[in-house]
Amino acid sequence: MKKILIIGGGAMGSAFAIPCIDNNHKVFITEPYSQRFIKNLSSKNKFHSALKINLPKRLKFKKYSNELFYEKYDLIVIALSLTGIDFITKELKKFKVKSPILLLTKGLKYEKQNKKILTISQTLLKSVPRLNLSVLKGPCLAKELARKCQTSVIIANKNIKIAKLLGKMISTKYYLIEYSKDVVGVEICSAIKNIYSMIIGSGLSLNKSSSLFQKSLLEMKYITKRLNGKEDTVLSLSGIGDLYVSAAGGRNSKMGNYLGQGFTFQRAKKKFMANDTVEGEQLVREIAPFILKKFNSKKIPLMFQVIRSILKNKKLLI
Numbered sequence: 001m002k003k004i005l006i007i008g009g010g011a012m013g014s015a016f017a018i019p020c021i022d023n024n025h026k027v028f029i030t031e032p033y034s035q036r037f038i039k040n041l042s043s044k045n046k047f048h049s050a051l052k053i054n055l056p057k058r059l060k061f062k063k064y065s066n067e068l069f070y071e072k073y074d075l076i077v078i079a080l081s082l083t084g085i086d087f088i089t090k091e092l093k094k095f096k097v098k099s100p101i102l103l104l105t106k107g108l109k110y111e112k113q114n115k116k117i118l119t120i121s122q123t124l125l126k127s128v129p130r131l132n133l134s135v136l137k138g139p140c141l142a143k144e145l146a147r148k149c150q151t152s153v154i155i156a157n158k159n160i161k162i163a164k165l166l167g168k169m170i171s172t173k174y175y176l177i178e179y180s181k182d183v184v185g186v187e188i189c190s191a192i193k194n195i196y197s198m199i200i201g202s203g204l205s206l207n208k209s210s211s212l213f214q215k216s217l218l219e220m221k222y223i224t225k226r227l228n229g230k231e232d233t234v235l236s237l238s239g240i241g242d243l244y245v246s247a248a249g250g251r252n253s254k255m256g257n258y259l260g261q262g263f264t265f266q267r268a269k270k271k272f273m274a275n276d277t278v279e280g281e282q283l284v285r286e287i288a289p290f291i292l293k294k295f296n297s298k299k300i301p302l303m304f305q306v307i308r309s310i311l312k313n314k315k316l317l318i
């Protein structure tokens with residue numbers, strides 16, 4: 001029995017607890033930010049408002065505090081959204097955490113000072129160099145994992161032995177784990193698929209979306225290679241696998257659908273998705289200054305179109 005701490009009680013953090021509990025580990029979850037999730041997780045029946053299920057009674061809620069980091073865990077899981085990464089970076093730096101960490105957050109960061117794109121693991125390691133850090137990505141709708149639907153994901157670490165140890169700890173009959181050494185590639189793919197699923201969603205018909213799917217893959221390959229990931233990783237669960245699930249349903253492809261219908265981004269957001277986070281939009285705003293400066297629009301025309309439609313609020317021309 002291992003001791004696991006999950007930081008982030010949103011949909012993904014809470015769903016991730018389920019295979020861990022099925023493997024008989026002692027699982028704790030903490031929520032540093034959202035009152036809604038604190039209320040869910042500390043309630044008696046543990047009804048999770050995003051997952052729409054009662055979480056297992058054996059999942060223990062811990063109030064977020066500094067004390068948490070004085071305990072030893074066999075694994076700490078970070079399941080915060082991109083906006084929580086600056087916060088957790090500061091926390092990990094303060095407490096010199098030694099436990100292995102598994103990062104579920106998807107996204108990229110633009111470092112203005114050095115004009116560089118960093119993955120989330122690079123961002124964390126820059127501030128806290130000695131972290132024992134692995135990343136887990138792939139096509140995983142939290143609601144499906146929480147209902148134990150078969151889900152396959154990928155753990156990446158340059159040291160594949162560490163990745164496999166973690167995989168052994170968390171895999172179940174329904175939660176299947178693959179492995180990669182290409183940490184950077186896995187993180188890039190799992191982030192930019194949010195932008196490309198918007199593009200595929202704009203197709204409006206299966207025929208057009210399929211052709212956009214194929215062109216998206218070519219652009220993903222180009223970007224992944226330029227940012228020092230491996231081209232082949234685009235064909236892994238973190239690339240094409242995650243692109244499929246995001247394009248088939250989800251908030252990014254829904255926004256893409258409105259853009260395809262001719263709405264401008266701002267109008268579609270206000271009219272149909274005012275309370276939804278569109279991760280692809282957040283990522284565009286983060287990486288656009290770098291992409292516009294360092295990439296040639298002829299090599300990645302779809303990406304340039306989405307950037308234009310979000311930053312300049314122009315109609316998508318695809």
Ligand SMILES: NC(=O)c1ccc[n+]([C@@H]2O[C@H](COP(=O)([O-])OP(=O)(O)OC[C@H]3O[C@@H](n4cnc5c(N)ncnc54)[C@H](O)[C@@H]3O)[C@@H](O)[C@H]2O)c1
Pocket residue numbers: 007008009010011012013031032033034037050079080081082083084085087103104105106107136137138139140141142153279
């Ligand atoms: N690796 C995977 O298999 C996988 C699968 C699905 C989603 N994800 C990723 O996991 C992350 C979380 O997704 P989710 O569906 O649980 O989202 P969610 O909105 O349900 O939960 C977001 C979590 O981040 C926290 N948070 C938000 N802003 C914060 C801030 N400023 N400071 C501190 N904490 C903050 C929230 O309180 C909550 O715990 C996303 O990056 C998502 O892309 C990973």
